[in-house]
Amino acid sequence: MKKIRYISIAVLLMSLAMLLSGCSSNKIVKELTDKGYFANSYDEAILQTDIYGIISKHFENVGTKKKKAMLITVDGMRAEGLEYIMGSDLGISTISKDGGLYWTKPANLDTQAKIDIGVNFLSIITGEEPSTFDVLKKTDAKREVPYSIMAKASEKYNVKFITDNKNYIDSQLALELKAKDSPRLSYVASSDLNGLKNDCLNSISDNDILVVATSDPYNVAQGNYSMSNSAYLSAILHLNYYIADIYEQIKKTNDDWLFILATTCGGKSKLAFDKEEGNILTFMFTNQKLG
Numbered sequence: 553m554k555k556i557r558y559i560s561i562a563v564l565l566m567s568l569a570m571l572l573s574g575c576s577s578n579k580i581v582k583e584l585t586d587k588g589y590f591a592n593s594y595d596e597a598i599l600q601t602d603i604y605g606i607i608s609k610h611f612e613n614v615g616t617k618k619k620k621a622m623l624i625t626v627d628g629m630r631a632e633g634l635e636y637i638m639g640s641d642l643g644i645s646t647i648s649k650d651g652g653l654y655w656t657k658p659a660n661l662d663t664q665a666k667i668d669i670g671v672n673f674l675s676i677i678t679g680e681e682p683s684t685f686d687v688l689k690k691t692d693a694k695r696e697v698p699y700s701i702m703a704k705a706s707e708k709y710n711v712k713f714i715t716d717n718k719n720y721i722d723s724q725l726a727l728e729l730k731a732k733d734s735p736r737l738s739y740v741a742s743s744d745l746n747g748l749k750n751d752c753l754n755s756i757s758d759n760d761i762l763v764v765a766t767s768d769p770y771n772v773a774q775g776n777y778s779m780s781n782s783a784y785l786s787a788i789l790h791l792n793y794y795i796a797d798i799y800e801q802i803k804k805t806n807d808d809w810l811f812i813l814a815t816t817c818g819g820k821s822k823l824a825f826d827k828e829e830g831n832i833l834t835f836m837f838t839n840q841k842l843g
Contacts, residue, residue, distance in 0.1 A: 580631055580833060581655075589638050590835075591652035591842075598656045600672055603814055603836065604679025607761075610810040610840075611709075617808035622752075622762040622798075624813040625673055626791070628770025630777050631818060631833040633788040643792035644837055647799055647811060651838040656814060658834060672816040672834070673765065677701055695725065699732055702763060706737035709760035713739040716748040717767045744768070745787070749794040753801055766791065777818065799839070811839040 581594045592598070603623070611619045634653075638645045644653070658672050671682045677698040678685075685694045705711050713729070715721060718741040721729070729739045740751045745768040755762055772787040779785050795813065802809045814836035 578833070584631055584634060587635070587638070589634055589648070589653050590655055592654050594655045594657075596655075598654050598836065598842070600656050600658055600675040600814065600816075600834065601679050601681055603656070603676050603812065606838075606842065607810060607812070608679075615808055617806060618760075619810075620760050620805075620807045621810040622764065622802065622812070623676070624764040624766065624795070625676055626769060626813060626815045627673075627765075627767040628773055628777065628817065629788060629791070629815045630779075631815075631835055632779055633785065634835075636779070636785065636789065637792050640792065643794075643796035643799070644813070646796065647813075647839050648837045651811075651840045652842060653837040654835060654842065656834045656836050658817070658832070674698060676814050676816065677763065696728055698763075699725075699729060702761075703732045703734075703737055705761055706734060709736065710758065711737050711761045711763070712755050712759045713737075713763045713765075714748060714751045714755060715739075715741050715765040715767075716743065716745055717741065717765065718743045720767075745790060745794060749797060752798050756798075756801055756805065809839070813837055 578594070584590065585593065607621050607623060610621055613619075634644070637643065638648070638653075658675065674680075674682055674685070674694070674697060678701050685697055699713070702711050702713060721739075721741040733739075740755070742748050742751055745766060748764065748766055748768075752762065752764060768791065769784065769787045773781060773784040777784060799811060802811060815834045818833050
């Protein structure tokens with residue numbers, strides 16, 4: 553019995569190691585890469601922790617125009633959805649032509665920690681691996697960290713946090729965010745994607761950094777992240793239309809905007825095998841070429 557048990561464990565560890573060593577053999581990665589959507593291979597995926605540095609570098613490069621940035625994080629958007637978007641010539645497709653579409657990789661993937669929406673959001677916003685804050689699965693104990701980073705940025709820039717997860721904000725973060733409120737740091741929470749879009753459009757002119765978090769695809773999916781789920785696919789398509797509206801408004805300004813959208817995960821909060829392999833695939837697109 554012990555021998556069989558050890559063999560089973562060894563097989564499981566080998567399977568996990570193969571998954572963690574890279575997803576270049578993943579059928580979804582292969583299909584999307586073969587279509588020419590991505591500016592990088594999955595083996596060269598950008599760590600989610602590096603996105604923070606990309607934004608910082610944007611502000612460090614002095615130019616003639618005022619520097620501004622918008623970072624949008626999306627929960628539960630599967631990479632397969634790109635096949636329904638990239639041919640539309642608006643939103644993600646248009647922005648990717650200006651800059652690029654890139655595979656990203658959750659920073660905690662190589663630590664064999666379970667992938668979690670909140671954890672990956674923490675990586676993107678802070679530029680730190682979640683274990684730095686002793687956080688791997690749940691972020692409740694360290695939920696103030698991203699907003700502390702925003703508060704730090706607000707010492708120099710006008711920063712606004714925008715989300716469509718009003719229920720969570722009201723029940724968990726309202727007092728925290730209010731305590732950090734200042735003339736340079738503010739937040740607004742709506743209850744749906746349309747409200748989030750309008751909040752973004754209304755915040756472009758008066759702010760230097762917009763940090764936007766949407767959970768709409770994740771909430772609409774209700775655990776079914778298949779493209780055959782019409783409600784889920786509709787949520788992704790609507791998000792793309794709204795992104796197009798926001799980007800068009802940004803382009804009308806005279807400022808030097810860095811626009812980044814980054815997915816936190818592809819759905820369920822766990823490492824996944826077989827049919828659920830899309831859960832671990834994350835990506836980002838930007839209006840400025842990287843490299």
